[in-house]
Amino acid sequence: MDRRTLFAVFAGGCLGTLIRAGLLEALPPDPGQWPWPTFAANAIGTFALGLLTARPPASPHGHALWSTGFCGALTTFSTLQLELFDMLEAGDVALAAGYAGASLVAGLAAVALGLRSAR
DSSP states (O other): OOHHHHHHHHHHHHHHHHHHHHHHHHSOOOTTSOOHHHHHHHHHHHHHHHHHHHSOOSSHHHHIIIIIIIIHHHOOHHHHHHHHHHHHHTTOHHHHHHHHHHHHHHHHHHHHHHHHHHO
């Protein structure tokens, strides 16, 4: 991987991470409640990835910046898993099941909307 591609991934990752951190600051999650920051970040990032897949940036550096860097840093599978684990450990099976199902449905809807919007 050349330096420009590495920098593009880094720059996109910084932007995606800052937006996700901003969502956490704006919508601080309460234990036992729906984790809106993660849900929103994953839906927004998945929509953006759909757009970028249907209309890829002209340069490989643009792809590295937006798809790999930005969308990769904005979305977070690991945090979703930790939140689900915490819900289950707290005995809130209904919340965990709802969150897992809604995350899957919202992600599929967001990527489909992104793909169709760009065509």
